Amino acid sequence: MRTNPTGRQLRLGTELRKLRECAGLTATEAGQLLGAKQTLISNIEAGRAGVSAERVRTLACHYDCTDKALVEAVADMTGDRSRGWWEEYREILPAALLDLAELEHHAMRLRTAVTVHVPGLFQTTDYAREIFRQAVPDLPPPDVEHRVSFRIKRQTVLYREPPTSQQVIIHEAALRMRFGGPQVTRAQLKYLLEMNERDHIAIHVIPFAAGTFAGSGQSVYYAEGPVPQLDTVNLDQSHGPVFLDTEAQLSKYRVTLDRLEAAALTPEESQRFIHTILKDL
Missing domain, CATH: 1.10.260.40 (lambda repressor-like DNA-binding domains)
Known part of the structure; x- marks a missing residue:
């Protein structure tokens, strides 16, 4: 049991x-x-x-x-009983974070929308470290490093064969926030440009000029399962990840993400837009 x-x-x-x-x-x-x-x-x-x-x-x-x-x-869902890489963090990090890595591992496609910072799967090591250093209450240095290494290991879903398809919607505000200073921000933007060139990744930017848009007050992370009924929404709260899976909730966030995509630039336009921001640093 x-x-x-x-x-x-x-x-x-x-x-x-x-x-x-x-x-x-x-x-x-x-x-x-x-x-x-x-x-x-x-x-x-x-x-x-x-x-x-x-x-x-x-x-x-x-x-x-x-x-x-x-x-x-x-x-x-009964078949994979192997221990995933995240199990090595079982006694180190909150269980909800391990559940998030497991969710990503099994997802058919990932969709995320953020307004203040770059999504976790697309953060550089230095950028992620700066995010965790700002946690409230303060995390001890070893805990910061555990969370950074865990976040970077989560990115393996983007490099495995076949890689997990990902759609990312980022507001211009997140691109202009200088977490860690200009040097860290510059490296982060270059990494986004590099990732946007991969066939399985589409990065969309919502510019300030777009005005108001759906879901502006929260980050949304949507993991698609093998059938729509097994999709999952993850909302990143200050106390940890929250998972939603009722049909009403899934339907709501599908519509929200679709509207966000409609308000955003295309991946090609977004690539040029990020280049413009990079030149300002």
Whole structure:
């Protein structure tokens, strides 16, 4: 029995609970269909007990779920039981940060929108270090370095084969903020220009001239799963990542990101725009 299930294990249980509730069954009734006790169903749905892909398909059949793509996507969530690189930080960093790395590892596509700073997956080491040095309350120097190394390791999803596709929407304000001074900012902007030249990455800039735009008050990080029902929204809060996965929430942030993209420059226009800012430093 697990005592500290990961975010992915919790999400698997959540999706099975959604299927059960959609079928109008209680955990006790679901257990009877499976020839098991209600406690097993409850523990599976809470992420405390493991479940095989075949049992997921059996439960989905009992729940009269006809969405084969969803059932297979949920069944696939049971297959990867290897320890990811993030597990080496298990006793060092908050569990929610490890869940974020696990989410990115399994995502089919990532979309992010920020207004004040460059997204974590696109930060240079010096830029990330300056961000963590400004944390409240102050982080001890070793903790700063742990968070910096963790953030840089998260970027492996952009370099693996095949790399994870990423759409980035950045407001001009984030590009002009001089975290760490002109030298650090200059290196950061050059890194963004380099990354924007990669086929799987599209960086869009919203210039000041665009005026008001949707979602201006928060950063949004959207991870697409193998099917839309398994998408996840991550909101970066001062106390750590917050994950959202209800259909209403997913729909809201899909629309927000689409509107942000519509307000932004194209990747080609954004490339030229960043060059212009770089010349001002």
